[in-house]
Amino acid sequence: MVLFYFILSAFLFSVGLAIVITRKNAIFVLIGIELMLNAANLNFVAMSKSITLDGQFFALFVIVVAAAETAVGLAMVLKVFNYFKTVELDKINELKG
């Protein structure tokens, strides 16, 4: 069954990657990243064995970091929106403050 988990994880990761690459909206990109992180987590949990439960620890930390990443990411998106009045990534092509 581990095999199945891994394949699902690979699939979700690929889909997440596709979302990140294709989408124009910055929030969509964030969603894709979350999906990729979850795919990774699925791997960790599936691999978690024995008393030490290392995989689960990793999964927990990944979740925590993902929460932080989302918070900061969305804050930046809001900031960008405030500034450019859009979150379409192809329209945000200047870094001049």
Added chain:
Amino acid sequence: MTTVIFFLPFLLLFVVFGVYAERKISAFIQDRYGPMEVGYYGLLQTVADLLKLIQKEDIVPDKADRKLFLIAPIVIFIVIFTSFSLLPLSPDWQGSSVQTGVFFLMAIISLDVIGIIMAGWASNNKFSLLGAIRSAAQIIAYEVPLTLSILCVLVITQTLDLQTISYQQGIWSTVITDEPNYLFGLAVTNINITEVGGILTWNVVRMPLLFLVWVIYFISSLAECNRAPFDLPEAESELVAGFQTEYSGFRWSIVALSEYAMMLLVSLLGVILFFGSWNTPLPNLGNIELATWTSGTLGSPSAYLWGIFWLVSKTFVMIFLQMWARWTFPRVRIDQLMSLGWKYLTPIALIFLLFCSIWRLLML
């Protein structure tokens, strides 16, 4: 799974008479009669209302997002109803015995927000959307003090399993643990009350500060249920009816049902965590073994009946308190609500967490 079988009819009955009780209690508080026409003393008024609601046309607004609009109430109800499956009803009867019971419960409750946002957005209405956003902000904010106050209990009980927590608070604690119960939980008092049981073994007595923690829990739970004085998401004077504005008939009754289910859920959880779960409040006093008499025999139907009786009656007291609060306090402003949650309840709950940890050290 079995509890679900119990809870679904129970919930429907509860909502019917809960609404009736709410009307009557508000009437008494406001010094009037309330419903009096249908049935004796207006007893069947709610049933009549319910019948009317079910017969009504299921209106979906033209501009609404049809799919989400139809799903949203069901999502809300399912989420809340699912969490009932984790609750214990009597010593031998628990829906799903998971080690992470309370944690799971909290996780599932937090899903409620998704449904509310879904409903608010799908309605395609300013009031609905505003109500949904307010509701989401409020629920997320008050989840913090709620979780912290529950954490205070968990520090004392040292388990997440609701059934274990229930066992610890009565005369049958020996079934799950060898640790004796001392008065106020303190071994230094050297008064063994394992066999005495009753109110003395409830968590609020085992650690008296938990009463104050329960106050925090109660306030936060009011906010979680979107009930007055924290009913900002559906503040009728400002937002018509919040995220429920566009709902009518059957779907609206589901939303209302979920709301009452939520009330019941937090009250049950409060009773389980603080007020002895399904345990009797009467202690064994020497030869007058009140606790034993009012608890039945472990494993026999009497234990089922007594357990359900005590749990449900205590829960009703809690629900009465909620209704009382609703008809007594004025609605708070949104900024007051936020500052109460973040600036007062959260730090106070953190301080109590520290106290409870120290108390737990004294209990060893």
Added chain:
Amino acid sequence: MELTVTSEESWLSIIMLGLPLVSAIFALLISGRLKVIVGWLTSALMLASTAIAVVILIRVWTSAAIYNHLGWFDFAGLAFDIGFYIDPPAALLLVIVCLVSFLVHLFSIEYMKEDDGFIRYFTFLGLFTFSMIGIVIADNLLIIFMFWELVGFCSYLLIGHWYKKESAVKASKKAFLVNRIGDVGFMIGLAICWSQFQTFDIAQLKTEFSALAPMSIPSVLLTVLGISLFTGAIGKSAQFPLQVWLPDAMEGPTPVSALIHAATMVAAGVYFVFRLYFMMSPDALTIIAIMGSITAFMGAVAAMTQHDIKKVLAFSTISQLGYMIMALGVGAKNGALFLLYTHAFFKAGLFLAAGAIIHSLHKAIHDDKYDVQDMRTMGGLRKTMPVTFMAYLICSLSLIGIPLFSGFLSKEIILIEVLQAALSRGGIYIGISILAFLSVTLTAYYVSRQLLLIFFDTYRGKNETDIHENSILIKTVLIILSVLSIGVVWSLNPFSMESSWVMLKLGIPESSLPHSWTMIMSLSLIIIGLLYSYSRYRPASKHVKNYHNSSPSQNSLAALSFNNWYLDSIYNEVIINPFLKIVEVISKVERIVIDRLVDLSGIFTVVFSNVVGWIDRAIVDGIVNGSVYVVGKAGVITKSISGSKAQSYIILAVIGILIIIFLVL
């Protein structure tokens, strides 16, 4: 600063010095609603101070002087001391300062009752008393200078007490500025003193002077030193030519005039010269004597025709101060000091009695436009205010120099010495003595004129029936002061100053002349003055009848007197107007020449900046912009190669990863 105050007397002196300051602070801290408490509390503190001063006086009188000083700081190897020195004359002056201050405080409780600035007033009175005591006991020229400035400052504040009145503000400013002129002289003196002796300590200076080898310091320098220090006294004691501020200072409340501008502060100059007598060279003393006699005469003349009750007293004060200075100049320093003591009481008594009259007239006539100080509208007050009349009479007789009163004793000594100096030295001293004796007659004239105008004849003002004697408080104060002006208090034999206890301690001047000569001479002069004034101002005379609508400039002499020798006008013409002209010219020069220059440079700068700005914009910016443009274009060109989208980078990265995975597999 090492604090080693040892003896009991030192502690007493410090307490005495401190009490008025405490009183001032108290008055400052207590809120306005407790006005009356402030008055009584500060008076009580003054009384305590007076009591301590009396104790000190008795100790000093019977045993040695108190001398105590401590190191303050070292400056460039020179130790600077701070301390105090109380010898018998200083101790007696202390008693007088404290006592008069106490009486003035008492008087003011009643006099200032209705005033809004009550608290402020008592604060400044306390501060003034503190500084005055400081001047008297300080043993160091610099410390004296500090207190000197402090009393000047208090005087400025108190003259301007009614700061909403324009004339009061002007008068206070005038007093302050005129005093500055004197202070400049004082500072020059201090500078000379430091450069020559490297010390300000009076005791040390005294030893230096006594050990001074002749010719080690040019005598001209010593004369300059003495005169510069005396200049300070000229300013403070209102001597010619700086006496113009004192009559204007009468704008202050009358008790202030009594305390500051009659009894104490103006006498500080006399006391200062007395204290530094050893530093005065003979030439300086001659100048001092000349100045004093001129002042005495001018003051007396100016007092003859005044209408304002306080102005008469002010000019009389100038005249008396002139007497004292003149006495110092001719060598009768003890006599000068004795006159200072007696003058403090009778002049304070006169001022306070005048204040009492003003107060009761003011109470009777509630009219702000009515001048209650004008003697033309007074008259016949003898009947309505008998106690005030008696006090006024006693103090006036003392001022004239009638035997049995204190003024007689002190003036006697001075006249003897002046006469002796004139006889022995001749020259200028003869002129001095003529002026001195003329002043005696004039004094008798203007004092008796004032008495006749105020208290005799009939009342010429309005609301006569409402005029009443003042409260017991004021009466008590007046009685105390008039008692202290009676000769017996100062000498057991009131006809002879030789038996005066003060003079016995200070030292009686040796004289070859019999006393009876000067006595007869001065008495006959006084009688001439009295008779002349009686003939003009006797009750019901024609002159008095028309007096209330008389104008001062009946003839040129009277006008000269009334306008105080036209000194103010002269200063206006000679100093102020030319100065204003100069200032005008300077301002014109500034406007026309300097402003033009500044404008020109500004215009030039603007033009230059425009040119530079153009260069900057066109050339420098052009280069930068051009390069930026080139780089930007290049960037755009290269950007299109990279795909111009953030996700493109991800694609490239993933492709790289894919290749790696592929290779690993």
Added chain:
Amino acid sequence: MIDVLIYFFSALAAISALYILFTSNILYAAFALVITFLAIAILYILANADFVAATQIMIYVGGIVVVIIFGVMLTNKLVNSAPKSGSHNKFIAFIISGVLFTLLTFAILDMNLGALGVERGNIQSLGYGLMTNYLLPFEMAAILLLLALIGATVIVSQKNVKK
């Protein structure tokens, strides 16, 4: 039974993930993400990781998705128009993702794999682990969260609008 559940929820997760990929409505995508996360959470439970599952639901569904929805609501005009988003690079993304998936599948099949997590997730051992071996990461995660929250607040609260 468990196998069937695993297949079912895997399929659910995969389908909802694909839905996210192909929908243009961000809010639908967000709600589909909820389904994906819930399905994954159930897969965790089936892999005997109760605690991680509960955490997954609580933080991902109850927290992150809600925040994302908030983000969507704050950056789009919602009433009367659905928040649509276009896409680009479709072709190359399809190729890359396909190649990645293929390669990964090959790699996975190539591996020598054992059984699924053996025992039922024991919270006690998780707790001990967090307080002993993983104490430093645990604390660092706490600080990271704090910093991230403060940082996010600071970034958003500064008012700076393009003129």
